[in-house]
Amino acid sequence: MQNNWAKEVRRVLWSFVVFTALGLAVGRVWLFVAIAGTGYAIWNLWQLKRIHSWLVKTDEADPPESIGFWGDICDKIYYLQKQQKTIQAKLEADVAYLRGSFASLSDAVVMVDHDGSIDWCNGAAMRLLGLHFPKDHGQHIQYLFRDPEFVGFFESQSYEDGIEVRAPNNPDKMLKVQVSSFGTGNRLIFARDVTEIYALEQMRRDFVSNVSHELRTPLTVITGYIDNLHMVIDQLPALEKPLAQMQQQALRMERLLKDLIDLSRLETLPSEMHKTRISLTTMSSMVVDEAKANCEAKKLQRNITLDIPHNDDFFLLGQETEVHSALLNLVVNACKYSLDDGNIEVSCWHNDDGVWFSVKDDGVGIDPIQIPRLTERFYRVDQSRSTDSGGTGLGLAIVKRILIRHEAELLIESAYGKGSTFTCHFPSHRLVVG
Incomplete structure (x- = not known):
């Protein structure tokens, strides 16, 4: 040249x-x-x-x-x-290979361009979503899949978690929809038929809810008879120890039923955007005071401190009862599983990323390998320790469900022998300052 x-x-x-x-x-x-x-x-x-x-x-x-x-x-x-x-x-060869691979899937796959117009779909998409290809080529996906929840999810550009929606061509079917971005604004939509899983999950929820309510009446009768027997315990000294054990287990059963009913309610109620202004400074003080009273009642020696930077007063948009339950659960848990005369640090603050509430203890800690399972129902790190503490195994599951309803997350840091830190993080759009 x-x-x-x-x-x-x-x-x-x-x-x-x-x-x-x-x-x-x-x-x-x-x-x-x-x-x-x-x-x-x-x-x-x-x-x-x-x-x-x-x-x-x-x-x-x-x-x-x-x-x-x-x-x-x-x-x-x-x-x-x-x-x-x-x-x-x-x-073209890669696209043909990709389409050939997707064509054999039982899950629906739809390719849309940066405008949301359909570029291609497989046979499963025609069956599950009612699409007609190539007739629908170039049609906007929202014209054919009009479910408001899907439209909001698709336009949100936040696809970390999928959603469950009714199939547009068959309301009896439930679909798990996920979206993945690729190229310059192009997206892949995946839809899986989860009707059977959804039905089983619904059956589980109904069973837990029904059993929890059905057991309340007989448990109330049993508790009543135990209370009556306690009134004449002087005449039956040999029954004093068995009655004390019966009463202890009855109270534990009551707590279990209460937690089951609370969890069932949280799972079935719609996750609407709560608008109540909650002073997190005031609520944190209340939670700490309640935890201290709980420790005194159970004769537990715990040093609980509250740290609020600059005594800043700020508000969280949420459902007050639920948020209070979640925060109290975390502090009470720290009290249960800390050593005698252990230190528990409670703190709350806010920044550009949102609202934070943290509970740190210097207890025995948790093996990091067990952390992902802590919020499962009835999961116990140590069976004997949970029995001694009278826990139901549902506390953290309830906390997680409440945080999900408030678009928040639970962060857990722990090391065996070094204590644990449980932190609630609420998104910034739920923060109100001043």
Whole structure:
């Protein structure tokens, strides 16, 4: 390319010299210079026309023969064309392979472009979503899948968690929908039929709810008889220990039923956006006072402190009873599983990322491998320790469900022998300052 440019410059200079000499010979220098310039311009325009004709006529594979830098330009364009065709062929092969793989899936797969228009879908999408391809090619996905929850999810651009919605062509079917972004604004929509799983989960919830309510009446009767027997315990000294054990287990059963009913209610109620302004400073103080009273009643020696930076008063948008239950659960848990005379640090603050409430203890700690399972129902790190503490195994499951309803998350840090830290993080749009 550099050599051709140099040759072209020399060619122009020599032409100028020759035509200038001829012009001097006949006394018409500017005429001959004008002729030379015009001829050179016509020659370049002709080369441009040839290249343009070659580019327009896509059936011509080889570039037009040319000399100088025009030849270099043609060769470079030809090279880029071949490179583009190679890349395009590979891309088409990859897309064909991808579509072939998706076509065999039992889950629905829909490819949409940056505008949300359908580019392709597999057979399962036609069956589960009622799409008709290629008839629906170019149609916006929201015109065909009008569920408000799906529309909000699709437009949110936040696809970390999927959603469960009714199938647009069959309300009896439940679909788990997930979206993944790729390329420049393109998206893949995956939909799986979870009707059976949803039905089983609903059966489980109904069973837990019904059993919890059905057991309350007989448990109340049993507790009543135990209380009556306690009134005449002086006449039956041999029953004092068995009655105390019965009463202890009855109280534990009451707590278990209460937690089951609370968890069932949290799972079945809609997760509407709560708008109550909660002073987290005031609530944190209340929670700490209640935890201290609970420790005194159970004769537990715990040092509970509350840290609120700058005594800042701020508000959280949420359901007051639920938030109070979650925060108290965390502090009471720390009291249960801390050592005698243990230290428990409670703190709350806010920043640009949202609202934070943290409970830190210097207890026995938890093996990190068990942390992911802590919020499961009835999961116990240590069976004997939970029995001694009278826990139901549902506390953290309730906390997690409450936080989910408030768009929050529970962060757990712990190391065996070094204590644990449980932190609630609420999103910034639920924060009100002042």
